[in-house]
Amino acid sequence: MxxxxxxxxxxxxxxxxxxxxxxxxxxxxxxxxxxxxxxxxxxxxxxxxxxxxxxxxxxxxxxxxxxxxxxxxxxxxxxxxxxxxxxxxxxxxxxxxxxxxxxxxxxxxxxxxxxxxxxxxxxxxxxxxxxxxxxxxxxxxxxxxxxxxxxVAAMKNDLETNKARIAMGLFTVNLLFMLGIYTLALKSLNTLVINFGSNLISIAILALMSAVMFIMIKKSGYPMKTFGLTLEDWRGVLWRSFLMTLPLLAVIALLKGVVLYMHPEIDDQVFSIIPIIEGRKVDSTFYIYGLAYALFCPVQEFISRSGIQSSLQNFLPPTRSRTWIAIVLSNLMFSTAHSHLNLTFALLTFFPGLYWGWMYARQRSLLGASVSHVMVGVWIFFIVGIEGIWNALF
The missing domain is CATH 2.60.120.10 (Jelly Rolls)
Structure with a gap:
């Protein structure tokens, strides 16, 4: 001292x-x-x-x-x-x-x-x-x-953490259930595709997956907004999604032009919708398939974004890479659910899904990703058209 x-x-x-x-x-x-x-x-x-x-x-x-x-x-x-x-x-x-x-x-x-x-x-x-x-x-x-x-704050944090763990457990159980059933039924699905066509089987699979995801969301205890099911700022979401999708549409048309230039033996045009514009007769199934595709795009996005990606983003341990892990895994799982068609198609569904997953992560709204999916899908299958290239190359 x-x-x-x-x-x-x-x-x-x-x-x-x-x-x-x-x-x-x-x-x-x-x-x-x-x-x-x-x-x-x-x-x-x-x-x-x-x-x-x-x-x-x-x-x-x-x-x-x-x-x-x-x-x-x-x-x-x-x-x-x-x-x-x-x-x-x-x-x-x-x-x-x-x-x-x-x-x-x-x-x-x-x-x-x-x-x-x-x-x-x-x-x-x-x-x-x-x-x-x-x-x-x-x-x-x-x-x-x-x-x-x-x-009190610590108790609330513990309750929220436990709630997230329960939701993640529920999500994991449901996902493993669906993947297990799908894997076991894969051989049978291939036979059903041959007998009844791929469209009917794909619709049934989408309906089952969306029902399971909806039940999971309802039982999670979290508000619908947590899973992107919201109409907040819907005009802004639609406008931004539209602008963000336009460059992708231009790239798709450019890629088809490059493929046709490199393969002159393919009898097709960059825009397959030109015959319709010129007034040629088109089978009515063309319009039916176009409408059905547009209706089912939001269902696919609901499964991939609201069901899988949202669950991974919200309930995985918080890390800097959590968002991209959620995007990649959600698209990988959804692509796996298309393997009953063929492996090439399943892989092709993976890459555009990364774009919509990124868009969803930015907007946290299912509406934007769904609209973009509809725009790209209709553009690829019914305006630009890939059937001629697909049959020639695959």
Missing amino acids: TTIGLDRLQASIQSNPLFQSMTEDEIAGIAEISEVAELSAGTVFIREGETDKALYLVERGNVEVVKAEPGSGNWLVLATLGAGTCIGETSILEGNVARTATVRTAEPSALIRIDPERMIGDRAFDSVRIKLLNHVAASLTGKLDATNNMT
Whole structure:
């Protein structure tokens, strides 16, 4: 312990909130039972479990409040306190109150040590002790309120975490169920495709998957908005989706032009809809298929985005790559569900899905991805047309 000027000691005590209600005479009395400790870094001056009554004010430097981790020998830093901080104010309470944590210096520090035991039995300190007790009681009340608020917040966080785990578990069970059934039935599906056509079988699979996803969403306990099922800012979503899709349509037309240039033997035009524009007769099934495709695009996006991608984005552990993991996995799973048609088609559904997954992650609305899917699908199959190229190359 060292001695410093009385004026400096009284000024340091007076500046602390614990003593600001004290008179000059009371501050002078406190200074008489105080001394300054100049401590090097790492010095322990309060030990957990001890019952000493010393009260400390940090005049200069920083100190750490630490607790020993059971069985490891390591120290867990609970808080770092700087100049002007009061430590151990509960020591002025009656009784042998044990220290609840260990406190050590984090760097060379100057501490003012006040000995409350020297106040006991001295009537000159009665008013000081009463003011300190009132202040400590108010401080403890505030800390109790803060602790309660932190406890409530922690409980809410735990509940939300458990809720997310339950939702992720439900999602995983449903997904494994669907993939298991699909894998077991794959051979039978190939036979059904031959007998009844791929369109009818694909519709049945989509209907089953969408029903399972809808049940999962309803049972998750989360609002529909969490899964992109919202009409908030729908005009803006539609407009942005339209603008974001136009470059993709241009690239698709350009790619078909390049393929036709490289394969002049393919009897086709860049825009297969030209015969319709020129007034040539077209089978009515052309329009029926176009309408059916446009209707089922939102169903496919509901399964991929609302069902799979949203669940992965919301319930996977938070990491920087979580969004892209969700996008890739959702499209990979959805492409797998097309393997009963053929592997090439299943792979081709994967790559445009990455674009719609990215769009959905930006907008968090199923509406935008669905509209873009309809635009691209109608553009590919009914305006640009890929049937001639598909039959020639595959």
